[in-house]
Amino acid sequence: xxxxxxxxxxxxxxxxxxxxxxxxxxxxxxxxxxxxxxxxxxxxxxxxxxxxxxxxxxxxxxxxxxxxxxxxxxxxxxxxxxxxxxxxxxxxxxxxxxxxxxxxxxxxxxxxxxxxxxxxxxxxxxxxxxxxxxxxxxxxxxxxxxxxxxxxxxxxxxxxxxxxxxxxxxxxxxxxxxxxxxxxxxxxxxxxxxxxxxxxxxxxxxxxxxxxxxxxxxxxxxxxxxxxxxxxxxxxxxxxxxxxxxxxxxxxxxxxxxxxx
Numbered sequence: 001x002x003x004x005x006x007x008x009x010x011x012x013x014x015x016x017x018x019x020x021x022x023x024x025x026x027x028x029x030x031x032x033x034x035x036x037x038x039x040x041x042x043x044x045x046x047x048x049x050x051x052x053x054x055x056x057x058x059x060x061x062x063x064x065x066x067x068x069x070x071x072x073x074x075x076x077x078x079x080x081x082x083x084x085x086x087x088x089x090x091x092x093x094x095x096x097x098x099x100x101x102x103x104x105x106x107x108x109x110x111x112x113x114x115x116x117x118x119x120x121x122x123x124x125x126x127x128x129x130x131x132x133x134x135x136x137x138x139x140x141x142x143x144x145x146x147x148x149x150x151x152x153x154x155x156x157x158x159x160x161x162x163x164x165x166x167x168x169x170x171x172x173x174x175x176x177x178x179x180x181x182x183x184x185x186x187x188x189x190x191x192x193x194x195x196x197x198x199x200x201x202x203x204x205x206x207x208x209x210x211x212x213x214x215x216x217x218x219x220x221x222x223x224x225x226x227x228x229x230x231x232x233x234x235x236x237x238x239x240x241x242x243x244x245x246x247x248x249x250x251x252x253x254x255x256x257x258x259x260x261x
Contacts, residue, residue, distance in 0.1 A: 004173060006100045009129070025049050032255035035248065037061050038177040038196055055258065057251045060199060061177040062244030065236050067156070068186035071163035079164045083121070083148050090118045090224045093165035093189070095158065096180050098126035098134065101173040101195075105137050109213035110171075112141040114221060123150045123161045162187035166224045170194070171211050181205075182239055188230045190223050192216075200238065204230030 001008050028034055028051045036042040036058050045051040071079070077087055085091060092111065098104050104122065111120045120143075126134065138144055153161065162168065168184035172195035184191045185204055194208040206223055209215055237243070 001101060001173075006173075007129070009127075021048075028052070030260060031055065032258050032260050033057060033251050035059050035251055036176075039199060040196055041176045055254075057247075057254075058199070059244060059247045059251065060239065061179050061182050062239050062241045063179065063182040063186045063235065065186050065240040068159050068162065068183045070188045070232070071159075076164055079160050083150075083164070085119060085121075085148065085164065088117065090114075090167075091121055091165045092118060092220060092224075093121045093123070093161055093168045093184070094170060095123040095153075095161055095168070095183075096170075096178065097124050098122070098130060100130055103171045103173060103211060104130075104134055106171050106211055106213055106216060107169060108134065108137050108141060108143065108147070110216035110220060111146060112143055113214060113217040116146065118220070118224070119146050119148060121148045121150070121161060121165060123153055123158070125152045158183065159187060162189050165189050167192060167220060169216070169220060171208060171216055172196075173211070182235065185230050186232065186235050186239075188232050190228050190230055192219050192223060200234075202231055202234055204228060 024045070028045060028049045032055065034045065034051055034056045036045065036056065037060060039058050042051070042056050042058055045056065046053060080087060080089070080091070094104060094107060096102070107120065111118060138147055150161070162184050166189070168181065168189050168191045170178060170181060170191070170193045172193070175195040177196055177198070181191050181193055185202065190204040190206065192206045192208060194211060197207065198205060206219060208219060
């Protein structure tokens with residue numbers, strides 16, 4: 001965040017981050033096994049915390065494939081109507097807690113470069129300072145009528161947001177492997193992302209070349225109008241909770257056999 005010139009609160013800089021880093025270092029030293037949600041986070045742990053590679057495992061984020069599913073067209077149309085979205089709108093979704101590193105402000109810049117039929121659905125809460133930044137940018141860009149904002153949404157209701165969207169976008173500076181991305185894919189919604197990379201190639205995932213608003217806008221328009229389909233079957237077979245449970249059980253078996261005393 002310092003390298004990118006992003007604002008860091010005093011609490012994050014002097015309390016939250018130092019305490020998190022210290023607890024992580026202690027954790028990897030005493031753990032019989034460590035689970036990471038992506039290869040990138042594993043490599044970072046090895047570099048900065050000296051994690052033992054023999055006790056480190058990657059179990060990528062899974063998804064509840066029973067809950068996050070495609071909706072029928074009538075359900076989709078009804079839900080859109082409830083949010084004052086037209087059936088012909090191209091709906092861009094970002095779901096999750098909004099913070100500086102997720103670059104929602106850049107997504108707003110990209111929206112301003114797109115045709116007026118493109119609408120942005122923001123689902124989730126935010127800290128006060130970033131919330132103000134978002135509101136100021138929406139007013140400055142004069143896109144208030146193109147942004148639909150929904151606060152905190154209970155987990156069982158989250159699928160509705162994906163089911164009415166045309167594309168999910170997360171232009172993040174860095175991530176582990178966000179569950180929101182897997183949830184979008186499970187609902188058949190293509191995802192435009194940055195800040196991480198999946199181990200496998202999945203049809204329907206697009207990585208941003210950079211975080212320039214024009215690049216984001218061009219990618220959104222290309223994906224939203226291409227009619228691309230998501231390989232939902234691969235999500236079900238490789239990323240369902242049932243599959244992830246089996247992988248985690250193997251890690252627990254390893255930990256029990258290699259217990260540190």
